[in-house]
Amino acid sequence: MDSAAIVGVGMTAIEKNKIRDGFADMVWEAVNLALDDAGMTIDDIDNVVTTSNDFWDGRTISCMAVSDASGAREKNVSCVEGDGTFGAFYGLTRILSGSYGTTLVTAHSKGSESVSSLITNAAFDPIYQRAIGMDMVSACAMQANAYMHRSRTTPEQLARVSVKNHGNARHNPKAQLPMAITVEEVLASEMICDPLHKLDCSPVSDGCCAMIIAAKDRVGTAAKPPVWIKGAAFCADAFHLGDRDLSRAAALTRAAKKAFDMAGITDPATQVHVAELYDAFTYQELMWLEAMGLCADNQAGHLLEAGVFDIDGTLPVNASGGLLSGHPVIAAGLIRMAEVVRQLRGEAGGAQAKDPTVGVAQGVNGLCGQSHCVWVLSAES
Amino acid sequence: MSDTEHVIIESGAARQPFNYAVGLHGSRFLQELRDHRRFMAVKCPRCAKVYIPPRRVCGACFVEMDEFVEVGPQGTIGTFTILRYAFIDPETGVQKPVPYGYGFIRLDGADTLFQHYIDIQDESRVKIGARVEPVFADERKGTVKDIRCFRIID
Numbered sequence: 001m002d003s004a005a006i007v008g009v010g011m012t013a014i015e016k017n018k019i020r021d022g023f024a025d026m027v028w029e030a031v032n033l034a035l036d037d038a039g040m041t042i043d044d045i046d047n048v049v050t051t052s053n054d055f056w057d058g059r060t061i062s063c064m065a066v067s068d069a070s071g072a073r074e075k076n077v078s079c080v081e082g083d084g085t086f087g088a089f090y091g092l093t094r095i096l097s098g099s100y101g102t103t104l105v106t107a108h109s110k111g112s113e114s115v116s117s118l119i120t121n122a123a124f125d126p127i128y129q130r131a132i133g134m135d136m137v138s139a140c141a142m143q144a145n146a147y148m149h150r151s152r153t154t155p156e157q158l159a160r161v162s163v164k165n166h167g168n169a170r171h172n173p174k175a176q177l178p179m180a181i182t183v184e185e186v187l188a189s190e191m192i193c194d195p196l197h198k199l200d201c202s203p204v205s206d207g208c209c210a211m212i213i214a215a216k217d218r219v220g221t222a223a224k225p226p227v228w229i230k231g232a233a234f235c236a237d238a239f240h241l242g243d244r245d246l247s248r249a250a251a252l253t254r255a256a257k258k259a260f261d262m263a264g265i266t267d268p269a270t271q272v273h274v275a276e277l278y279d280a281f282t283y284q285e286l287m288w289l290e291a292m293g294l295c296a297d298n299q300a301g302h303l304l305e306a307g308v309f310d311i312d313g314t315l316p317v318n319a320s321g322g323l324l325s326g327h328p329v330i331a332a333g334l335i336r337m338a339e340v341v342r343q344l345r346g347e348a349g350g351a352q353a354k355d356p357t358v359g360v361a362q363g364v365n366g367l368c369g370q371s372h373c374v375w376v377l378s379a380e381s
Numbered sequence: 382m383s384d385t386e387h388v389i390i391e392s393g394a395a396r397q398p399f400n401y402a403v404g405l406h407g408s409r410f411l412q413e414l415r416d417h418r419r420f421m422a423v424k425c426p427r428c429a430k431v432y433i434p435p436r437r438v439c440g441a442c443f444v445e446m447d448e449f450v451e452v453g454p455q456g457t458i459g460t461f462t463i464l465r466y467a468f469i470d471p472e473t474g475v476q477k478p479v480p481y482g483y484g485f486i487r488l489d490g491a492d493t494l495f496q497h498y499i500d501i502q503d504e505s506r507v508k509i510g511a512r513v514e515p516v517f518a519d520e521r522k523g524t525v526k527d528i529r530c531f532r533i534i535d
Binding site for chain 1: 433460465484485496524
């Protein structure tokens with residue numbers, strides 16, 4: 001597929017508390033950065049998709065509250081509640097419908113304004129799970145145990161993900177938590193929820209990302225070479241966590257296979273040159289790698305230790321620092337896409353992988369990876 | 382207030398009361414738990430998968446389910462965690478005492494896992510595959526908390 005391309009990306013710095021900015025302020029900053037990046041003005045934008053979550057924003061119809069800052073006045077604007085990758089997917093389908101030549105996609109959230117555990121608790125079933133106090137961290141800790149039990153992945157291997165990603169973030173001026181740390185320091189950090197230490201968990205963050213997708217006949221008006229969308233797919237698993245094999249991500253495997261098929265990729269482990277995955281927790285990066293076929297089952301931890309996923313490895317993963325170095329939910333997946341765009345353009349500075357032409361980005365929506373959205377992007381049409 | 386101090390508007394003790402319907406399947410489950418200390422699951426007429434908690438639709442087959450079957454009360458830990466960070470109880474708004482255990486439990490006869498607290502008096506016995514039994518509340522009100530927790534019986 002090469003009917004559409006990403007022609008502009010923009011993001012705010014990811015910070016612990018953007019106390020100076022409301023939601024629309026963040027959106028305004030990211031949208032203008034994306035327009036500048038594309039060499040476009042708001043008049044070049046045919047339609048808008050905003051992405052947000054009402055619980056995180058503490059209001060209903062949160063998406064419409066940022067429509068002015070998204071330049072949506074007198075345009076067709078629609079909304080997605082979920083991760084930014086799903087907003088982008090909707091934006092892409094609007095291009096592919098033929099009705100629009102360009103779509104501006106935004107995704108924002110501010111974790112700093114609420115109590116994260118109460119927000120994520122509210123995502124659980126109110127009858128059976130919410131009452132016993134489940135939240136994202138405790139549910140993911142159980143998934144981590146299930147994955148480690150099945151794959152024999154060790155706590156040291158999980159810690160190594162944290163060391164790599166926080167280390168990578170030192171090259172990313174927009175990252176919240178660039179850090180030079182050791183495996184020992186990760187393992188010595190506070191045990192939050194077995195087996196997850198504090199440094200196995202992503203932080204609470206604020207941030208916004210914006211992206212401009214253009215149809216093939218409109219990419220020529222952009223300032224930079226287009227990054228082509230070669231494949232995009234999403235897939236959902238069962239809602240009840242107890243219905244799933246939590247040690248695997250069957251929905252991600254399906255989504256990835258479909259996206260790779262669209263892109264004509266038959267061996268992702270060798271044909272993908274850079275990946276930005278949804279590492280909300282250390283174990284997730286390893287689990288998602290295996291589920292996507294970017295490495296063999298039960299091998300992610302070993303390959304990580306061998307340096308395969310380092311910036312100078314054969315498949316750099318989260319060279320940007322990933323979500324462990326800053327996790328504005330909702331924006332998180334769109335940021336993964338934007339980071340792949342930066343890599344494929346050769347704009348990643350100290351985090352730049354060597355001459356990548358194909359990259360993959362992944363977004364997650366729902367608890368413990370209920371649904372996944374996978375994007376295969378390429379500098380070559 | 383100095384000129385440089387940020388102005389923050391707080392929600393205060395805002396509440397959004399809801400009345401959640403539990404549905405007919407949920408009613409049966411909670412009534413049996415309250416009145417008979419029994420776990421009722423529901424079986425899919427097509428794939429024969431036994432779901433707990435019971436619900437109307439088998440998502441895999443997209444068919445309705447109405448055949449209730451009793452499962453448990455004993456089961457096996459599918460996965461677990463021990464929560465050690467201060468967590469605000471959404472029901473009370475105050476911090477819960479930590480640590481405490483959570484688990485996904487495969488009740489005997491069920492194909493899906495049921496979430497609840499796991500007693501962690503002896504942490505070394507809390508592991509994947511450990512056998513457990515429910516501890517019921519003395520006064521049962523028809524909520525999931527009619528089960529106090531599951532305890533290890535190995």
